[in-house]
Amino acid sequence: MIRQNHPPVPAVKRAGCTNLGDMNDRSPALLVADTGRGNEAAILNAALAAFGAQGFNGASMREVAKGAGTSLSNLYNYFPSKSHLLAEVLRRANAELEARVRRAVADAGDDAASRMREAVRAYVGFVVDQQLAMLVSTAEVRYLQGEDRSRLVADRDRTQAIFADIVEQGVAGGEFRTPHAADAARAVLSMVNAVATWYRPDGRLSRGQLAEQHARYALALLEAPLPRA
């Protein structure tokens, strides 16, 4: 069993370019507020913390129970299995992400560039706010199976399609000149997803700067005309 006690990465490393995907020592990301059903929220948050710190297979239901302040066996009154618990955590994380992005796009202007900028800003914002949830979402989906898995894949595809649609719109309208329209959305999403692997709240860039910077990376990548910075 892996006990992850590794010392905090020294500050100089943080500004480096290493993407290590460390998931420990993050502020307990309260992904789930009270659900009005006993210990449910506590369990979900504890599960997120445990899966984040040890990975799905490295974390134990006992740890989750301890983190939630309840007994091991009580977990099974809320979730029928460890996998279902993971599935529910991931479902909630993606739901919130999708909602935020969709809202941002709806509030943006009509042109593809504005919409892409706002989509990226919302996405990066969520990554910063719910870094642990993003890391777990990325790293642990693979341990889902069957229906739980396909449902999550569908959810995720819906979120990613928002970006793909904007790219399509932009290319069709001549705003984006990338010759690789079909794959560019994926490249943008890879970039912003990866923010979760290296972002540190005490880093050089503020939440807003980070969002703005990635919006520019995205538009540049899509070969939109850029203001001379």
Added chain:
Amino acid sequence: MIRQNHPPVPAVKRAGCTNLGDMNDRSPALLVADTGRGNEAAILNAALAAFGAQGFNGASMREVAKGAGTSLSNLYNYFPSKSHLLAEVLRRANAELEARVRRAVADAGDDAASRMREAVRAYVGFVVDQQLAMLVSTAEVRYLQGEDRSRLVADRDRTQAIFADIVEQGVAGGEFRTPHAADAARAVLSMVNAVATWYRPDGRLSRGQLAEQHARYALALLEAPLPRA
């Protein structure tokens, strides 16, 4: 424990934008050729396959042994622990990656754009050739600890620094006009790393097209002047 028997993801999904990071059903990526020391190479390759298929904590030493065609206990004549085995797999993967990138850059022209293009092409090439190794490298570093961990981080930083140096050179020389030079190398690397999470040998794009496409993404992101496609 998760036994991953999930049915193959249908073809239509493959062309979609979902980055699921499935690691199963890949051709056994023979990362390591014979090392001249008994079963060592077989063990390393089996470990890569097992860690890829089940994750570090999901894979068992018994599976590795079976994959390598040797006995469980014999594993420990070669590697003192499961972690060391992982460490060695990752070390070799990164060594090969670094070597390829370094060679490509050395053989490129003197200007930053050419060097970046060749670095990205080599990197993407490695991702395609050793997809499983890249996936495992990304996903399982976190289970390393202590010296094994810090050694690998240092190795990796060296590889990533190649890109950072090229960006710096390009910005200094006016070739790259991105205003966010400090973080741009990381964005590029995120993009190319992510290729491992969705690439399929039978996909729409060939190895060469993929490399070329990502080179263009990278240069665009860095705001290098682009040919009108």
Added chain:
Amino acid sequence: MIRQNHPPVPAVKRAGCTNLGDMNDRSPALLVADTGRGNEAAILNAALAAFGAQGFNGASMREVAKGAGTSLSNLYNYFPSKSHLLAEVLRRANAELEARVRRAVADAGDDAASRMREAVRAYVGFVVDQQLAMLVSTAEVRYLQGEDRSRLVADRDRTQAIFADIVEQGVAGGEFRTPHAADAARAVLSMVNAVATWYRPDGRLSRGQLAEQHARYALALLEAPLPRA
């Protein structure tokens, strides 16, 4: 692993002077009565039997579980490790021994000779009643570590100090004329401890004779004036 199937030592040997410290084939010394906590007492008694028969390292938790009539994993609901289990067995054994000796001394007369006689009689009585516990106490303490070890050493020192105090009193009062007061208590304790290594319930001497005899050895060793037998 040693499986102790050696044939019973022939009767003639029993009366000999060999101290072999055989620990098998003794009646299951029910050291612990029901503790009111599930299988706890059964586990402790089974552990005593197993450690006695095979030694701490020779005994396996599976054997203990089998002896206790429960499952291997359930052992860990009661004791966090094999060492802790040993520690608890030894702690209880010494607690009972100390209590018996202390009670005997309290009930004895005021003179050192009476007190020593009663202390020895109580000690030998315990050795006979809980022979296996005494053997295990003597032979397996060394496998304890850290706090468990220091706690037991302290417990044991307290018990032995009872004898040392009586010797001191007797020498101070002129009852004992040994010139080596500082070490004599240890010699007496060595003698009575060793009874556990050779005593057989079906031996020549009864429990009472054994106690009486060792009381006389002790007083003689301390150079107390003896009745002409």
Added chain:
Amino acid sequence: MIRQNHPPVPAVKRAGCTNLGDMNDRSPALLVADTGRGNEAAILNAALAAFGAQGFNGASMREVAKGAGTSLSNLYNYFPSKSHLLAEVLRRANAELEARVRRAVADAGDDAASRMREAVRAYVGFVVDQQLAMLVSTAEVRYLQGEDRSRLVADRDRTQAIFADIVEQGVAGGEFRTPHAADAARAVLSMVNAVATWYRPDGRLSRGQLAEQHARYALALLEAPLPRA
């Protein structure tokens, strides 16, 4: 597996009355001088050290090999099994002990008291000189089986019979007045054997004082007339 790293017992404990039977941190008792047969002596000495430090079941053949500076498999060119190795160590230890005691008795006067004094002195001397061998002899015989076991028991009985014979002679001749002659030799031997469990080379008493003191204990126990100290 027990790794005995416990810190050295503090000095104040050493003078106390606790018999813990610690076997670590003793000077490597070179029980066996060169036997003229390759690595044999080194193996035997390493085995003694390993069995002393970890117990028979706690020590591994790998440790013995390392201690002897040879390879694991080479051990089996000298001794057919771990048990035989233990048997040989114990055989040599007892042989040396018996020789020393027999010589001392032969060199003593004719009266039982002198003979007993010299026997005890020789025995204690050996315990001090070969403390580790004595500890291992006492603690690990029980792991011997079959012929190895019975041969050693016979050896040991012969050594102990020397004491029993002296007691018999002394009682018959009126020198010893103990009414419990049949068991007294065993009591004396228990006492001197136990010296191995607490003796420290840097303790309060010298080797000679220790021997002298135990001779007096023995004679007192046997109720021989004593000089007024």
Added chain:
DNA sequence: AATGAATGAGTGTTCATTCAT
């Protein structure tokens, strides 16, 4: 909804021993 006790399958790792060289 909540708990403590229980369990069978599994984990990484170590063992004494063997064998080919």
Added chain:
DNA sequence: AATGAATGAACACTCATTCAT
């Protein structure tokens, strides 16, 4: 006499899960 590679059985311990209460 000496070695490195190999093995099957065993080890202490943990797992997700169930059940009686």
